[in-house]
Amino acid sequence: MAQNGWLRSNTNRVKKEPFQVKKSTANSRVQQLTFDLLPQKPIELAFDGEDVSGSGGLLLAAQAEKFTGFLKGAAAQLTDHRTQSLIKHNTFEQVAQRVFQIMAGFPAGDDSDFRRHDPALKAAVGRNPLTGNDLASQPTQSRFENSRSYKEL
Numbered sequence: 001m002a003q004n005g006w007l008r009s010n011t012n013r014v015k016k017e018p019f020q021v022k023k024s025t026a027n028s029r030v031q032q033l034t035f036d037l038l039p040q041k042p043i044e045l046a047f048d049g050e051d052v053s054g055s056g057g058l059l060l061a062a063q064a065e066k067f068t069g070f071l072k073g074a075a076a077q078l079t080d081h082r083t084q085s086l087i088k089h090n091t092f093e094q095v096a097q098r099v100f101q102i103m104a105g106f107p108a109g110d111d112s113d114f115r116r117h118d119p120a121l122k123a124a125v126g127r128n129p130l131t132g133n134d135l136a137s138q139p140t141q142s143r144f145e146n147s148r149s150y151k152e153l
Contacts (some may be wrong), residue, residue, distance in 0.1 A: 003095065023119045025119040034095070053101075053116055053119050053121070057103075058123075061068055061124065062123065065124075071095055071096050074095060074103065075092040075094075075096070076091075076092075077152070078148065079149075088133065089135065091144075092126075093126065093142060094136050097125050097141070098112075098137055098141060100121055100124050100125065104121070106120070109141055110138050112141045113137055116136065116137060121135065
C-alpha cells in the first residue's frame with residue numbers, strides 16, 4: 001500500500017526508489033552488422049547513433065538486390081522518355097525507391113514526400129545516407145509511374 005511516497009510492507013517502511021533506466025546488455029550480445037552497399041561509405045547497423053531510421057531492414061533488402069540485380073534488370077526494361085539533362089533521379093533509383101518503400105510498409109505514393117529523406121532508404125537506393133541528395137518526391141514518382149505504357153508493364 002502506498003502512502004505519501006512511501007511503501008508500507010507490513011510494519012516496515014521502505015522508501016520508493018526513483019525510476020532508473022538499466023544499462024542495456026544488447027551491446028554485449030549483438031555485434032554490429034556491416035553492409036557492403038556503398039563503396040565510399042561503410043554502413044553499419046547498430047543500436048545507437050544520431051542518424052537513425054526505423055527502416056533498417058531495407059539495408060538487408062538492398063544487399064539482396066545488389067546480389068541478384070533483380071530491380072536493376074527490371075529498371076533496364078523501362079524506356080526513359082525524359083530530357084536527359086534535367087534528370088535528378090535515374091530509372092533504377094525511382095524503381096528501387098518505390099519497391100523499398102512498399103517493403104518498408106509505405107505503399108502510398110504520397111509517402112515519397114517524407115520518406116525521401118530517410119537515411120536507410122537513401123543508402124538502400126545507392127545514395128550517401130547523410131550527404132547524398134534526397135530521393136524522388138511524390139510528384140516525381142507519380143509522373144514516373146503514370147508515364148509507363150501497357151507494354152512496358
